[in-house]
Amino acid sequence: xxxxxAFVARQPTSxxxxxxxxxxxxxxxxxxxxxxxxxxxxxxxxxxRIWDVDGCEYSDFHGGYGVALAGHAHPAxxxxxxxxxxxxTHFAQPTEDAIAVADNLAxxxxxxxxxxxxxxxEATMDAVHLMRAATGRSRILxxxxxxxxxxxxxxxxxxxxxxxDIGPRERPHNxxxxxxxxxxxxxxxxxxxxxxLEVVAQVLDEHPGEVAGMIVEPVMMNAGIIHPLPGYLxxxxxxxxxxxxxxxxxxxxxxMTVGPSGVTGIQGVTPDLVCLAKAIGGGxxxxxxxxxxxxxxxxxxxGYEQVGTFNGNPLAMAAARAMLTEVLTPAAYTHLEHLRTRxxxxxxxxxxxxxxxxxxxxxxxxxxxxxxxxxVHDFRDFLTLDGRYGHAHWLVQHNRGAFLPxxxxxxxxxxxxxHTDEDVDRFVANFAHLAERLTR
Ligand code: PLP
Numbered sequence: 001x002x003x004x005x006a007f008v009a010r011q012p013t014s015x016x017x018x019x020x021x022x023x024x025x026x027x028x029x030x031x032x033x034x035x036x037x038x039x040x041x042x043x044x045x046x047x048x049r050i051w052d053v054d055g056c057e058y059s060d061f062h063g064g065y066g067v068a069l070a071g072h073a074h075p076a077x078x079x080x081x082x083x084x085x086x087x088x089t090h091f092a093q094p095t096e097d098a099i100a101v102a103d104n105l106a107x108x109x110x111x112x113x114x115x116x117x118x119x120x121x122e123a124t125m126d127a128v129h130l131m132r133a134a135t136g137r138s139r140i141l142x143x144x145x146x147x148x149x150x151x152x153x154x155x156x157x158x159x160x161x162x163x164x165d166i167g168p169r170e171r172p173h174n175x176x177x178x179x180x181x182x183x184x185x186x187x188x189x190x191x192x193x194x195x196x197l198e199v200v201a202q203v204l205d206e207h208p209g210e211v212a213g214m215i216v217e218p219v220m221m222n223a224g225i226i227h228p229l230p231g232y233l234x235x236x237x238x239x240x241x242x243x244x245x246x247x248x249x250x251x252x253x254x255x256m257t258v259g260p261s262g263v264t265g266i267q268g269v270t271p272d273l274v275c276l277a278k279a280i281g282g283g284x285x286x287x288x289x290x291x292x293x294x295x296x297x298x299x300x301x302x303g304y305e306q307v308g309t310f311n312g313n314p315l316a317m318a319a320a321r322a323m324l325t326e327v328l329t330p331a332a333y334t335h336l337e338h339l340r341t342r343x344x345x346x347x348x349x350x351x352x353x354x355x356x357x358x359x360x361x362x363x364x365x366x367x368x369x370x371x372x373x374x375x376v377h378d379f380r381d382f383l384t385l386d387g388r389y390g391h392a393h394w395l396v397q398h399n400r401g402a403f404l405p406x407x408x409x410x411x412x413x414x415x416x417x418x419h420t421d422e423d424v425d426r427f428v429a430n431f432a433h434l435a436e437r438l439t440r
Contacts, residue, residue, distance in 0.1 A: 035406035045072030063414030071418030121149030131213030145379025282323030346428035
């Protein structure tokens, strides 16, 4: 309560903006911005820092839900976007930057053919459509607790609560996460636990010739962070292919943030399709879907219409080209790895000092504190987490100048190429404050 009061006291202008925004549904521009106690309205950002409309400065660990891997107003992005703005931002015809972006992604992910969109939702929607179009089948597998955007086939069992009708761990029941989605569509989705090949094998056997494919985040990032067990991703690919089904990696969050070629590169498992968005656009809305010749030829020959007025938008392509070719260099990843180690060591030191049962989980530039005593391998392990820890962490960090995503239970931090030791040390000091308060 004390931290909530301090939060509100720091934000009178944000509160006034919210009250003024009577024509914005819910007083914000996305439901994920409607935080408790109130949304924070941002004025500007530079480097690793952002400033709210009340003039408070923060080290930004929110990164706009995992987008700002370049940090804010990175000189290379500013130059690319400024140059493009002066020559026109939209023609609905391809511009040269799109070639450079597709070439770069093909090299990073080992998949030959790419198309662009505007959001992660569009990329995963195309992936689901493509898997169905390529196989002529309808059933899709998705993981319990996995978020892939807000289209009909994937808003199933994203964040079910323990008191929902969730069914047994091995055979989760489909729990609808939004209204407006017909069960006729979600009945075509089978939800499976993460890190469990046996269940996938059983489902494939039970639905012979029915499963088009599976969409999965290769490192789960909607439940803190859950890493795949050794062999899980390769096992999925083998099982699905054996049954004539396809594998799509949703690397919207993990894409460039965990390493230069995503989890795909780290694990050495190339799926049939990879979905990217968030960080690839350097802060401009961009998404990409890449795939094998076999699947993507459906787009090339018109068998699947991957269309959109803003696809490959020149501004987005200019920003993505600068992001991929100028910002995300090997040196940038060396710096991110330095920050990751410093953060992990610092937080673990606090946990050890206070003998807390928590753990630090990282994946490249992303990471979180798991406020659970045991390792988490799937969503059911995560379900027991008391959400009040994440919320308290968010408030404490915020009130001491570090901005985290408000959905403290499920979200991660993101560090950018412009973050410094000072930003990390501030975060660790704030975490130490939380630990002291909770153990006092
Ligand atoms: N896939 C994953 C893994 C995500 O985390 C998100 C968004 O958080 C999406 C897809 C949807 O992306 P967008 O919000 O750009 O539609």
